[in-house]
Amino acid sequence: MPDKGVIGFISQSGALGTAVLDWAKTNDIGLSKFVSMGNKADISEINLFEDWLDDNKTNVITAYLEGVTNGNEFMRVCNKVTKKKPIIIVKSGNTMAGAKAVSSHTGTLAGSSRAYDAAFKQTGVIRAKTIKDLFNFAIAFAHQPLPKGNKIVIITNAGGPGIMASDACEENKMQLAKIDIQTVEILKSFLPSASNFYNPVDVLGDALADRYGKTFEIILKDKNVNAIIVILTPQAMTQGLDTAKALVNAIKESCREIPVITSFMGGSEVKKGVDYLNKNGIPNFTIPEEAVQALRVMIDQEIWMAKKEDSKKIFKSDKDKVKNIFEKSIREGRLELGEMESRGILEAYGIRVPIAKVARDLKEARGVIKLTGYPVVLKIDSPDILHKTDVGGIKIGIKNSKELEESYESIMSNVKKYMPSAKINGISIQEMIESKKETIIGINKDSQFGPMIMFGLGGIYVEILKDVSFRIAPISPTDAREMIEEIKTIKLLKGVRGEKPSDIESIVEVLLKISQLVTDFPDIIEMDINPLFVKEEGKGSIAGDVRIRIQE
Structure with a gap:
């Protein structure tokens, strides 16, 4: 069995x-709890999460999960626990093949991988891709303090690994700390002239333990530094064990609460040094990228623990109107709502929609124009047609009566050609x-977490670009803003x-209103507002088209 430690581990396998257990024993990883x-x-x-929250012998909670059975309760408990100690989870069953294997293995529905990603983000859970990543992160949390910022210093005796660590920092949105000018001058006073005195600090391949040790001592005094990564590659003169001792002594003498992690690269040549580091609570990683990833999740944990809860915002709504629309649809045996019904639901929650009316023939269409004016958009109104563009069911930019007549007839002809059995209510003129x-x-x-909200770039390209973000309802204003910031095309909106x-704030408001709607009415199983037209700042957003599907 592994030695006693402060890491709790849960396995669904x-x-x-x-x-x-065998791997932890081999790698000297101590466990406080183990539950299969x-x-x-x-x-x-x-x-178990709730029980371990107040367990003083468990500082880090880790788990291998194939699924959860109560998504909302899982999120509630995780949200509470992660404000005190980290939860790191490997979640399997992320592909169709994996999901089928999970179902047959434990009888648990795997659920959507994106839903788990969203639930983890909203509750501060750290998702590890592999068991190795899980324990890499856990070891760092178990023995090191959380960083008070994301400014990192790299100390190395080899240029290549230092560059690798620098690249990894940038990829993980971590800053290389700007070393104080006084610190630089002191480094210049004892390091060889060929050294790099800035960041990464290169002490050169011939560095002995004393050169490393003095560098540790000086860098630890620099208040611009939030965390330190020490890299060592074994050269002919390298003193692995003595360098490890110098690092441990420097940390003790500095009396600073700052995370220090290492990447003593190699095997037998650095083993004694690595063992000494591990015994003294300094985690070592085989490659620099792993060290950077561990620091990244530690920074995220610090940010999460400092994050304040949003106050919930409740919008005025007409629930009776929505309830009546749903009841009518169910009575008529329809689970897919018509466009005008869907528009009515949005209006009941104060979401702006274009001026529109359904015309059953050209005569009615000309009458609607008196209300809307030109230009207009024509869209087929049918509960059987989900993707109007695919059947030639949309015409935009209609500027006069001639174009109105041609477009109306064209849409009707297209729909009869591609979906002759579809029920047609008419053509919506907007x-x-x-x-x-x-x-x-x-x-x-x-299936596990309930309504999942998606946001992204809209129109006909959404399925191609897939530039979208997800959260589980209900969401907070901060959740909504983070969803918007996560998409790669955010600069187009800014x-x-x-x-x-x-008008990004208007998107936030629509996201919150939709969150409230689907929380009030869990019968909604699918909804698309595509596109949501976003005007320039201060002029709001308008739901151009909406599709809603409800359960029986």
Whole structure:
């Protein structure tokens, strides 16, 4: 069995659990608790997380999970626990093949991988890709303080690994600390002239323990530094064990609460030094990139623990109107709502939609124009047609009566050709929204976590670009803003090349209103607002098209 430590481990696979026990013993990783849950007939990870929250012998909670059975309760407990100690999880069953294997293995529905990603983000859970990553992160948390910022110093005796660590820092959105000028001058006073005195600090390949030790001592005094990564590669004269001792002594004498992690690279040549570091609570990683990844999750944990809870915002709504629309649809045996019904639901929650009316023939269409004016958009109104563009069911930029007549007849002809059995309510004639960006807000009901909200670049390209973010409802204003910031095309909304910025705050409001809607009415299993037209800053957002599907 492994030695006693401060890491608790839960496994939903018994066989994996026994392998982890042996692996932990081999690698001198101490465990405080070990639980194999199997198919969770009596206890679950939720029970254990809650129990270990107040366990003073467990500082880090780790788990291998194939699924959860109560998503909302899982999120509630994780949100509470992670404010005090980290939870690191490897979640399997992320592909279709894996999901099928999970179902047959423990009888647990795997759920959407994106839903787990969203739930973990919202509750501060750290998702590890592999068991090795899980324990790399856990070891760092177990023995080192959390960094008070993301400014990192790299100390190395080899240029290549120093560059690798620098690249990894940038890729993980961590800054290389700007070393204080006084610190630089002191380094210049004793390091060889060929050294690099800035960051990464290169003490050169011939560095003995005393050169490393003095460098540690000086860097630890620099208040611009939030964390230190020490890299050592074994050269002919390298003193691995003595360098490890010099580092431990420098940390003790500095009396600073600062995370220091190492990457003593190699094997037998550095083993004594690595063993000494491990015994003194300094985690060592085989390559610099692993050290950087461990620091990244530690920084994220510090940010999460300092994050304040948002106050919930409740919007005025007409629930009775929505309830009546749903009841009518169910009575008529329809689970897919018509466009005008879907528009009515958005209006009930104060979400702006274009001026529109359904025309059953050209005569009615001409009458609607008196209300909307030109230009307009024509869209087929049918509960059987989900993707109007695919069947030639949309015409935009109609500017006069001739174009109105031609477009109306064209849409009817296209729909009869491609979907002859579709039920047609008519053609919706809408005011055309100009000077806007197109985004999308979507809802999909996950089997474990309930309604999952999606945001991204909209229009016809959403399925191609897949530039989207997800959260589990209900969401907070901070969640909504983070969703918007996560998409790669955020710069388009913020304004590029002289364009005015879009009204991002109006997107936040729509996301929150949709979150409230699907929380109030869990019968909604799918929804797409595509596109959500976003006007320039201060002019709001408008739901151009909406599709809603409900459960029986």
